[in-house]
Amino acid sequence: MSKTLSAVTFSEDQAEAYDAMTELMAKAGVDLVEGHTTPLNDAKSQVMAIVGKAGSGKTLLLAKMVEAVVDAGVDLISGDYDGKPRKDRRTIAVLAPTNKAASVLRNRGVPATTIHRILYTPMYDPEYERIADWLAGQGEKPQIEGLTEVSLERARLFYEANKSIPGALAAAGLKGSDFIQGWKRREDPLDIGFIDESSMLDEKQYEDLREIFPTLVLFGDPAQLAPVGQSGAMVFDKLKDGRRLELSRVHRQAQDNPILDLAHALADPDIDFNAFENMVRDAAAKDDRVVFAERVEADLMARSPVLVWRNATRIRLIQAFRGAYGATVDTLLPGEPLICDGIELPLKHRKKRIDLEARGLIKGAQVVYMGPGNKPGFSRLHVMGAEDPQVSAASIIKIEAPGEEEPFIPFAARMGAAFLHGAAVTIHKSQGSQWDTVQLFAPDLYAAARAGRAEAGQPLWKRLAYVAITRAENRLMWVTRSMLARPTGALRTDDLPKGAAKLELKAPSAED
Numbered sequence: 371m372s373k374t375l376s377a378v379t380f381s382e383d384q385a386e387a388y389d390a391m392t393e394l395m396a397k398a399g400v401d402l403v404e405g406h407t408t409p410l411n412d413a414k415s416q417v418m419a420i421v422g423k424a425g426s427g428k429t430l431l432l433a434k435m436v437e438a439v440v441d442a443g444v445d446l447i448s449g450d451y452d453g454k455p456r457k458d459r460r461t462i463a464v465l466a467p468t469n470k471a472a473s474v475l476r477n478r479g480v481p482a483t484t485i486h487r488i489l490y491t492p493m494y495d496p497e498y499e500r501i502a503d504w505l506a507g508q509g510e511k512p513q514i515e516g517l518t519e520v521s522l523e524r525a526r527l528f529y530e531a532n533k534s535i536p537g538a539l540a541a542a543g544l545k546g547s548d549f550i551q552g553w554k555r556r557e558d559p560l561d562i563g564f565i566d567e568s569s570m571l572d573e574k575q576y577e578d579l580r581e582i583f584p585t586l587v588l589f590g591d592p593a594q595l596a597p598v599g600q601s602g603a604m605v606f607d608k609l610k611d612g613r614r615l616e617l618s619r620v621h622r623q624a625q626d627n628p629i630l631d632l633a634h635a636l637a638d639p640d641i642d643f644n645a646f647e648n649m650v651r652d653a654a655a656k657d658d659r660v661v662f663a664e665r666v667e668a669d670l671m672a673r674s675p676v677l678v679w680r681n682a683t684r685i686r687l688i689q690a691f692r693g694a695y696g697a698t699v700d701t702l703l704p705g706e707p708l709i710c711d712g713i714e715l716p717l718k719h720r721k722k723r724i725d726l727e728a729r730g731l732i733k734g735a736q737v738v739y740m741g742p743g744n745k746p747g748f749s750r751l752h753v754m755g756a757e758d759p760q761v762s763a764a765s766i767i768k769i770e771a772p773g774e775e776e777p778f779i780p781f782a783a784r785m786g787a788a789f790l791h792g793a794a795v796t797i798h799k800s801q802g803s804q805w806d807t808v809q810l811f812a813p814d815l816y817a818a819a820r821a822g823r824a825e826a827g828q829p830l831w832k833r834l835a836y837v838a839i840t841r842a843e844n845r846l847m848w849v850t851r852s853m854l855a856r857p858t859g860a861l862r863t864d865d866l867p868k869g870a871a872k873l874e875l876k877a878p879s880a881e882d
Contacts (some may be wrong), residue, residue, distance in 0.1 A: 419588040419606035422617030424840040440454040462562040467570040471802035473755030488654040490553045490728040498549035505529045553728040569594040569800040576605040628657045633839045636832045643819040665853035674805040676794040677838040679814035684794040705861030707792035710735040730756040731787045808842035
């Protein structure tokens, strides 16, 4: 057994899953028992899934397996710099579908990045690539014109603490546009991939990952909502016995948690909506981590959106939020939350699309508007959960209004990243994210219950409730009425962490 597991006591189902993954790694040429590797061979691909509900210990298992694999001599790659290829080099990447999901893992000590940051790799200026090679232990310390020994030492110290090449170069005084010339689609396959929040994967993403990673381990929650258009099925549902292992036990650290208690109570087929709401009321009376609230808190909406089922509810709450902060229909205030709705670029501008997506502006990404950019149609943005969150990008920002088919666009570039307002989001789009406090709009769940709809054999309202409740890290607010508590102060941006590097994302020109 790896030395990294000496202080960990696994439950029986975790131990079985760990042993199964150890066997999978051995077939891939990574011996976790003896702690050594063999060169990557051309053996056929293998996939395994570790699934379990919230509190079942998936993240702990993932973290300890990553430690063991790295201890065996496998290089952990992050997507910001791969280094020079070697025939004997073995690699592992820990991925999540969104920046926010990756940041949840990083906050728990697991060095994760997004799928897009692995699919698309940065192209470094050759001069500064020498610094990256040196930091990664693949070259001598370079002499770079304009960079002092003190600057290089700052870069080294930052990299030792954070293992981020862009962050280290920024610590040396460089901007992202100095050392990253663009992004390209990865052409060479990688090695071992661990994918968290795999219930969010659609078939296309799954096939892309299988092309890149000969060995793939999926971690996911079977009780969440499947991607839209997949009829309630998740990519790991098709795996055969022995390749899909389920963690059933809820661990001690999760047992004294009223939020998880509520989430797991939804599995009881005899509990209807009214009975469940009474359970929430009782939990709130006993524990302040659950709040039975009569109104939505506007202060929280700026960083933690209200979770809803219906789009009409989402739009009404957004309008109420904007009105409470005094935002007019033709203005956008610094500090307003946005949700990326995709990239509006024609196919011929593929390079610009890659630039935007690689920086975290993928569909569903949570963003805070920081103010107008230096060019018409540009916005300064903070991408929540991204390792380098400060971005300036050509933007198309859409403000929806009740009863209006077309959104109002206060200002926009001709093409670029498209955004909707993010003060409220649908529960589907919240998957993969977590917030300290979650406000769940209960009247929408009641509407789903009245509709009588089901997904994968379970009432839809229960699946919605489970996903929304498990987004809360420390506090759940069960909002019962369509009322908004006015904000206690103005919107702000000074609470956002500063990024390590800033990259200017240029709008496409006619020549691109």
